[in-house]
Structures are given as structure tokens and as C-alpha cells.
Amino acid sequence: MPSKKAIKNLRRQAAREQGWRCFYCQLPMWDTAPEEFIERYEISSGLAKRFRCTAEHVEARCDSGKDVAPNIVAACLFCNATRHKAKHPLEATRHMSVVRSRLAKGRWHPPQVVAALGKRRTPPI
Numbered sequence: 047m048p049s050k051k052a053i054k055n056l057r058r059q060a061a062r063e064q065g066w067r068c069f070y071c072q073l074p075m076w077d078t079a080p081e082e083f084i085e086r087y088e089i090s091s092g093l094a095k096r097f098r099c100t101a102e103h104v105e106a107r108c109d110s111g112k113d114v115a116p117n118i119v120a121a122c123l124f125c126n127a128t129r130h131k132a133k134h135p136l137e138a139t140r141h142m143s144v145v146r147s148r149l150a151k152g153r154w155h156p157p158q159v160v161a162a163l164g165k166r167r168t169p170p171i
């Protein structure tokens with residue numbers, strides 16, 4: 047069983063490779079400083095919570111997905127949690143299609159938040 051620290055490092059490595067954008071929705075994420083994120087994008091703390099960077103297992107742990115770099119991507123808390131709400135999580139690529147299509151219809155993150163986060167390309171927080 048890898049340590050929490052190992053997972054954290056894998057998450058950060060993946061996030062860096064993804065430019066600190068969610069694997070699914072492509073919106074920016076924060077890692078340790080929600081306050082800066084809130085200030086930068088002028089969104090509420092409640093809404094900022096969903097953009098916390100989390101480690102996402104491409105092959106879900108319940109399908110014996112491993113805690114190794116090729117199986118870990120960085121996803122915002124909302125996209126990650128939503129995938130795993132299902133009794134059996136969708137494959138990552140299918141979940142990505144669902145997220146992207148709903149996002150395009152304004153039915154994933156609140157559209158005003160998507161607009162706020164999309165305004166500026168920014169370095170990670």
C-alpha cells in the first residue's frame with residue numbers, strides 16, 4: 047500500500063504535466079491555496095471547493111487500478127467524485143466524454159464559474 051505522500055507526489059506530477067488543469071473538464075485546479083484561487087477568479091469558497099486537485103485513478107481502484115504513475119491523472123474534486131458516485135464508475139475516457147458534452151451544454155459546472163475560470167490562463171496555485 048503506497049503512502050499518502052506517494053499518492054500526493056503522483057498527483058502533483060500528473061497535475062504539472064496537465065498544466066494544472068482537470069483531466070476531465072480542463073478547468074484550472076488549486077492544490078494548497080484555495081484563498082488565492084478564490085481571489086484570482088472571484089468565485090465563492092463553496093464553488094472553489096469543487097476545483098481542488100485530486101488524484102484520479104484511470105482504472106478505478108475497485109477494478110484493481112494501481113497507485114502508479116501511468117494510472118494516476120489529476121482531476122478536480124467534482125469530476126472525480128461524480129465519476130465515483132456511480133455504482134460502477136464509467137471508464138475514464140467515457141466519463142471524459144460525458145463531462146465534455148455536459149460542460150458544453152452548461153450542465154456540468156455552473157456556466158458563470160466556467161466563464162470566470164476560463165478568463166485567464168494562469169500559473170498553478
Ligand SMILES: [Zn+2]
Pocket residue numbers: 068069070071072073121122123124125126
Ligand atoms: Zn474537472
